[in-house]
Each structure stands twice: as structure tokens, then as C-alpha cells.
Amino acid sequence: MILVYIEVRDGKVKKSSLETLSEGKRRADELGLDTAAVLVGHGLKGLDSGIFPYGASKVYLLENALLSHYSPSGFAAALAVLVQEAGPEIILFSATSMGKDLAPRLAARLGVSLASDCTGTAVVEGKLEVKRPIYAGKAFVTFRLAASPQLVTLRPNVFSLLEPSEAAGETLIKEVVIPEDDVKDVVSEVAREEGAALDVTEAEIVVSGGRGLKGPENFDLLKDLSALLPHSAVGASRSAVDAGWIDHQHQVGQTGKTVSPNLYLAVGLSGAIQHLAGMSSSKYIVAVNKDADAPIFKVADFGVVGDLFQIVPYLKEELKKVLAE
Amino acid sequence: MNIFVCVKRVPDTESKIRIDHSSNRIIEEGLNFVLSPYDEYAVEEALRIRESEGGKVTVFSVGPDVALATLKKALAMGADEAVLIKDVLPEAYDGLRVAKIFARVFEQKYPEFDLLLFGKQAMGSDNAQVPAMVAELLGLPQVNVVTKLEIEGNSATAHREIEGASEIVTLPLPAVLSAQKGLNEPRYETLKGIMMAKRKEIPVISLADLGFGADELSPQMDLVKMESPPPREAGQVIEVEPEEAARKLVDFLHNEAKVI
Known part of the structure; x- marks a missing residue:
């Protein structure tokens, strides 16, 4: 059996x-x-x-x-x-x-x-x-x-x-x-993290950000994208987490979580070796980064070289159009 | 408060892993070995508890002689004592084997403790098995993946990270707990700590000292194959105006990848 x-x-x-x-x-x-x-x-x-x-x-x-x-x-x-x-x-x-x-x-x-x-x-x-x-x-x-x-x-x-x-x-x-x-280790209470309906390990789409976001407030851009996409969650690189921009729960990579979603959308994230280890089994990887030499482009199925702050707003509009179909 | 911390020597996270296919092992030459990052949180937590509650911190590691350097690092951070359990078997990725060794050490040689701390997993084998296995073998309660810990007298309250939430568990001591990132910010070694660690005698226990027979610790997992991950091929990269870039990206997601 x-x-x-x-x-x-x-x-x-x-x-x-x-x-x-x-x-x-x-x-x-x-x-x-x-x-x-x-x-x-x-x-x-x-x-x-x-x-x-x-x-x-x-x-x-x-x-x-x-x-x-x-x-x-x-x-x-x-x-x-x-x-x-x-x-x-x-x-x-x-x-x-x-x-x-x-x-x-x-x-x-x-x-x-x-x-x-x-x-x-x-x-x-x-x-x-x-x-x-x-x-x-x-x-x-x-x-x-x-x-x-x-x-x-x-x-x-x-x-x-x-x-x-x-x-x-x-x-x-x-x-x-x-x-x-x-039975001495019983869970007495479950405290939900606010707004985190889905964990990065469970999400079908992970929208992930790194140092390129430049500050904690800009994770809102990714949260907005994630809100549009069903079964998605927001991920982050170690440097973004260590800078205190977002909670460790979101970290993808060797000192964070290993994920294998259908789509990994990396925004402003260079792709350090310990990060790539945690997400390179994703079915599709798509990256937006201003540095054409960023290692993330070596694993991405589709890459856009450019300024994320200019691209993400258009991305949101385009996604809305497609999702409305 | 008598606090034990179990630690492991592992390749650092920047390591490129190369494989020797004839032996099915990773090539250690050229790798930089460190105290496993999650174990650092466990050592730090032990030091903080000692600072507030008083007591003693002892670190243990199962491994070859070179693991002494890992124990020295924990001593330099501030641990009081260290013990090496000498094991020359190369990494077998078999958590139960290591758990049996630790459990025997604590049963036979070091039975007096209040807290048994681990990192939530060793970097590399990524098993996250040994803490729960040691807890079971010793008949102790456990909380793994701890992001917050409070000690009050003879009990502990721990927050354990789960998917999108935390579980809160209050449990009696002695208990087994494993540390997750976020629990604390590990301190750096001080020069004084490094000097003290250098001079510190570290007792070495052999597997024979623990009464293990020759076959008793043979790994139960037959390693058939070790391989590198399938290489990912770089796809197309575009550099165009933002609006067009966004349109092409979404077109890829919708029409080629069909993920949205």
C-alpha cells in the first residue's frame, strides 16, 4: 500500500x-x-x-x-x-x-x-x-x-x-x-500575516523584486501586479529582505524559499547565484532589469532590458487587457 | 539554563557546486566552508537566552576534524564549550543517521539540558530532518522554523513560520527548537572571542565511544545518481521603448508561455 x-x-x-x-x-x-x-x-x-x-x-x-x-x-x-x-x-x-x-x-x-x-x-x-x-x-x-x-x-x-x-x-x-x-507541542494559535493569502511556495505565479526596486515602498508596484494575477504571490531577493524592505517570508533563494511556479516574474532583480538556486526550476522565467548583463537574463525565457519604473505601469495595463479577455 | 546548539559545517551560499560523477559526491576542493547560516541564528539565540536567563551554551557538531573550525566560530561568537563528534563518512544526505548520533550523545554523555537548538535546516543537504528526529528519539516536544522565542521559567513560547501565517506553541522544557531567519541578527565574533576560541580545548567523541557497531550507522538511502540541474537556455532579450516592451512581454506570457 x-x-x-x-x-x-x-x-x-x-x-x-x-x-x-x-x-x-x-x-x-x-x-x-x-x-x-x-x-x-x-x-x-x-x-x-x-x-x-x-x-x-x-x-x-x-x-x-x-x-x-x-x-x-x-x-x-x-x-x-x-x-x-x-x-x-x-x-x-x-x-x-x-x-x-x-x-x-x-x-x-x-x-x-x-x-x-x-x-x-x-x-x-x-x-x-x-x-x-x-x-x-x-x-x-x-x-x-x-x-x-x-x-x-x-x-x-x-x-x-x-x-x-x-x-x-x-x-x-x-x-x-x-x-x-x-502531546506537548500543540499549536495554540495561528496568527495570519496580513494580506498574505498565498505563500510563495504555493503560488502559481511569483512576482519577485530585488535591489532595483530602490526602496520598500516600491514593492507596492509588485503587490499591484500580484493583485491582478490569480494564484500569485510576491517574492524578493535576499538583498531586498536584508535591507528590511520586505519580510523574510517572501525571500526566494538559498537562505529563503525554493519555488517552482508556472511563472517567475523577476523585476529589478539581478539573479545572484544563491537566488537562482531557489527559482530556476520555475516553468517560465521572465525578467525586467536595466542591466543587460544581469545573470537573471541567462536563465530567463524572456527578458526586457529597461527601467522597471517606466515598464511596470505599462505592464500593468497590458496585463489588465489580456486578463479582461 | 543549560543550552545545547547543534551546528554543521557547510559550503557557503555563493558556492558553485561541481560533481565528481565517479564517486557521486560534490567536489569540495575550492569551496569555502562556513557555519551553516541557520545555525548562526540558533547560536545567537542561545547566547541571548544565556544573557537574559544565565547559564551555559555548548555547541555540538558531527563531522570530520575540519569541523573544529566551525565549532571555533561558534565559540568566537560567545559559546562557552564545544564538542566534536568525529564522523569521517562523507555527506550521505541521510538525516536519521546524524539524528541517531546526536541522540546517543545526549543520552549517554550530556543528558542535562533545558534547550536543544538547531538551525531549521543545514544548507546543502536541505533536509530539515535532524531536529524533529532528535526530538522524537529523545521523546521531547519540538517547534521547528522558529521566528520568535520567549522563555519563561520552565516553558517556552515559540512562533513557527508556516505558509502565510505563524503558529504559536507553548511547550515545556526541555524541548527541541530550530531557528529560522528573522529570529535574530547574529553577532560578529570579537577579537577577544577569536583569541579565546583559539585556546579552547574541544573534546572529541568517536562513534565507537558512543557504542555504535560497524553497521549500525550505514546510510539507509542508496544514492543512485548525482547530477547537475538541467541547464536553462537563455531566451530572447529585448531592449525597446517601455510601452512596446510591456506589450511584447505580455504577448509572450499569453500566447507563447500561456501562463496567463
């Missing part, structure tokens, strides 16, 4: 979990395995129906009143109970904030290694192989996991969703018993 952990945020199943399930289903078909999904929490009933269309033939709902809020130690303890019972060969997580926090805890509990933040999977000679970036994407490694179960987290926004099917499956609600002592 391939077991896929499904993350619930604000009472909803995360899209990246469904991407992970879709990829799990593709590999399970090649390996001749079943695909199951697992949710952990309290009051999960009803969330199963949105999961079956993406390839799960079984959905486990692990219920415990202690787990109504996220706790890495508590959630790992609950998952370990199911793993003992169901004996999956492979367990997949999406490498979200929660997945990156929870999967290693479970791995250690099971005594197995973990391949983190993978961007590719394949079945070779009947075995699962996973590929992951190292050095923030300056190199890639391909692994086979020797231990069982094989634990893997998959990078969000990389794997395609299956075409939803009509298939239904079986829902198994389990009251898991976990020692209260195992």
Missing part, C-alpha cells in the same frame, strides 16, 4: 496533499499497490469525499480529541499506530510546513530514513526511485530507500493533479489511542 498523508488547514484539504496523492496513485499503479489516504485530527468526518476522486481507494480518519490542533509529536504518534496496523510499503507527505515538520518525526519513530522535498519519482526495476534537489537546486540526487516503509515528502506545486474520477472508496474512522504525554 502507498499511504498518503492528507493535510487539513482551516477545515479544508490542502491542494498539495492531493498532488501528492495523485503522484502516489501513479506510482502505486506501476508497483501494483493500493493507494490509501490518512487524515489526523478531530471532527474529520466529511473530508473524505473530496479525496476519493484523486486516487485513494481507502481513507483513514484518525480521530482523537487531543489532536484537534496540530502537534508534531501527537500526530506522529497517531500515524505510527496506523502504520503498525496497515503496514504500508511507502508513505508520502507533501513537503509543506506541516509535512516537513511531521514526516521526520514519524520517520524517527519508525526508525527509517526519509527523502525530503522530492521533485521527481519513478519506478525503476520494480523499485521506487526519488529525485531531490540539494544545495537549493544547484545539484540533484536520486535515491532508493533501503528501509521499510519508504518515507518520502514531495515538493508542492511540482506534481500534477489526476483528472478527478467518479470512483468511491471505503472510509475507516479510527479512534486512535495515544499517551497524553506524547
Whole structure:
């Protein structure tokens, strides 16, 4: 069985979990395995129906009143109970904030290694192989996991969703018993960042700025562009973040986040090596920069040499026209 | 407050990574190695807690002899003690292996601590695994990717960065916490600190001292291949009037890339 952990945020199943399930289903078909999904929490009933269309033939709902809020130690303890019972060969997580926090805890509990933040999977000679970036994407490694179960987290926004099917499956609600002592790191509150609906790692379009913006106020230009573009978020270079122009949450690159959106629009951003590492797996890269020799143009699919302060206002108008069509 | 910080020696972020395909390893020659940037935030946080709460800061690293330089850097920043756990295996990208070593060190040799700090991930392996694994192996609560930390008596309140928000967790000590950028601004070493670090004796623990058998720490991840990222080819670059440039750019996005 391939077991896929499904993350619930604000009472909803995360899209990246469904991407992970879709990829799990593709590999399970090649390996001749079943695909199951697992949710952990309290009051999960009803969330199963949105999961079956993406390839799960079984959905486990692990219920415990202690787990109504996220706790890495508590959630790992609950998952370990199911793993003992169901004996999956492979367990997949999406490498979200929660997945990156929870999967290693479970791995250690099971005594197995973990391949983190993978961007590719394949079945070779009947075995699962996973590929992951190292050095923030300056190199890639391909692994086979020797231990069982094989634990893997998959990078969000990389794997395609299956075409939803009509298939239904079986829902198994389990009251898991976990020692209260195992639950000491419960999230008590979630403080939302104002105006940041979408994280750069989750966005389909990232509008990113660097030193060329010349000051914090000019990030408004990018925020305006982002407001026009659906599923987009504002990114930034390290130098813009270190200058205090925008919060670190937005930083893309080796000391920030690694992103792979459909479109990366780099504005006034030269493309230092540690920045390129964090975004060069984007499907399309487009750059506006006044320096024709900026390294960003070496990776851009389309580049405009010119003054961003003159170009961006026209860009906004042109985008509006196209989006209105 | 007895504070432990686990650190790693890594190539700096400006490094160009070259691969030796015969051994499936990166070529270390010519690389500049540093204290992993996120670990610097962890060391800084430990020093600040010591300054406000009193106590002692000890840094630990698993690695070859050259990792002593990384520990010296943390000592020069102001840490009180440092310990090297000598491990000559080249980077295996296997977090569990390193977590098992740290967990054994703390169980057997250094069981008394209130806080166990890490960087949120080591630069390079980019696993973000070891803190949570050590927490689990030691049966401790964890908060990873911490951007704000307050200690009050025997408990800590940490803000943890998630997608577009922060999770707030209050947990009892001892606990495992990992530092994210934004937690603080790491200090520079002082000349006095550098001189002190030079003179400081750093005890070295071997894996045999920890009672590990020959096979017990074999990596469980078989490295099949290491490769460079697929090269991106530069596309067209235009230099025309702003209005025309904007029109052509949007035309590319809409008609060629079809991303809007």
C-alpha cells in the first residue's frame, strides 16, 4: 500500500496533499499497490469525499480529541499506530510546513530514513526511485530507500493533479489511542500575516523584486501586479529582505524559499547565484532589469532590458487587457 | 539554563557546486566552508537566552576534524564549550543517521539540558530532518522554523513560520527548537572571542565511544545518481521603448508561455 498523508488547514484539504496523492496513485499503479489516504485530527468526518476522486481507494480518519490542533509529536504518534496496523510499503507527505515538520518525526519513530522535498519519482526495476534537489537546486540526487516503509515528502506545486474520477472508496474512522504525554507541542494559535493569502511556495505565479526596486515602498508596484494575477504571490531577493524592505517570508533563494511556479516574474532583480538556486526550476522565467548583463537574463525565457519604473505601469495595463479577455 | 546548539559545517551560499560523477559526491576542493547560516541564528539565540536567563551554551557538531573550525566560530561568537563528534563518512544526505548520533550523545554523555537548538535546516543537504528526529528519539516536544522565542521559567513560547501565517506553541522544557531567519541578527565574533576560541580545548567523541557497531550507522538511502540541474537556455532579450516592451512581454506570457 502507498499511504498518503492528507493535510487539513482551516477545515479544508490542502491542494498539495492531493498532488501528492495523485503522484502516489501513479506510482502505486506501476508497483501494483493500493493507494490509501490518512487524515489526523478531530471532527474529520466529511473530508473524505473530496479525496476519493484523486486516487485513494481507502481513507483513514484518525480521530482523537487531543489532536484537534496540530502537534508534531501527537500526530506522529497517531500515524505510527496506523502504520503498525496497515503496514504500508511507502508513505508520502507533501513537503509543506506541516509535512516537513511531521514526516521526520514519524520517520524517527519508525526508525527509517526519509527523502525530503522530492521533485521527481519513478519506478525503476520494480523499485521506487526519488529525485531531490540539494544545495537549493544547484545539484540533484536520486535515491532508493533501503528501509521499510519508504518515507518520502514531495515538493508542492511540482506534481500534477489526476483528472478527478467518479470512483468511491471505503472510509475507516479510527479512534486512535495515544499517551497524553506524547502531546506537548500543540499549536495554540495561528496568527495570519496580513494580506498574505498565498505563500510563495504555493503560488502559481511569483512576482519577485530585488535591489532595483530602490526602496520598500516600491514593492507596492509588485503587490499591484500580484493583485491582478490569480494564484500569485510576491517574492524578493535576499538583498531586498536584508535591507528590511520586505519580510523574510517572501525571500526566494538559498537562505529563503525554493519555488517552482508556472511563472517567475523577476523585476529589478539581478539573479545572484544563491537566488537562482531557489527559482530556476520555475516553468517560465521572465525578467525586467536595466542591466543587460544581469545573470537573471541567462536563465530567463524572456527578458526586457529597461527601467522597471517606466515598464511596470505599462505592464500593468497590458496585463489588465489580456486578463479582461 | 543549560543550552545545547547543534551546528554543521557547510559550503557557503555563493558556492558553485561541481560533481565528481565517479564517486557521486560534490567536489569540495575550492569551496569555502562556513557555519551553516541557520545555525548562526540558533547560536545567537542561545547566547541571548544565556544573557537574559544565565547559564551555559555548548555547541555540538558531527563531522570530520575540519569541523573544529566551525565549532571555533561558534565559540568566537560567545559559546562557552564545544564538542566534536568525529564522523569521517562523507555527506550521505541521510538525516536519521546524524539524528541517531546526536541522540546517543545526549543520552549517554550530556543528558542535562533545558534547550536543544538547531538551525531549521543545514544548507546543502536541505533536509530539515535532524531536529524533529532528535526530538522524537529523545521523546521531547519540538517547534521547528522558529521566528520568535520567549522563555519563561520552565516553558517556552515559540512562533513557527508556516505558509502565510505563524503558529504559536507553548511547550515545556526541555524541548527541541530550530531557528529560522528573522529570529535574530547574529553577532560578529570579537577579537577577544577569536583569541579565546583559539585556546579552547574541544573534546572529541568517536562513534565507537558512543557504542555504535560497524553497521549500525550505514546510510539507509542508496544514492543512485548525482547530477547537475538541467541547464536553462537563455531566451530572447529585448531592449525597446517601455510601452512596446510591456506589450511584447505580455504577448509572450499569453500566447507563447500561456501562463496567463
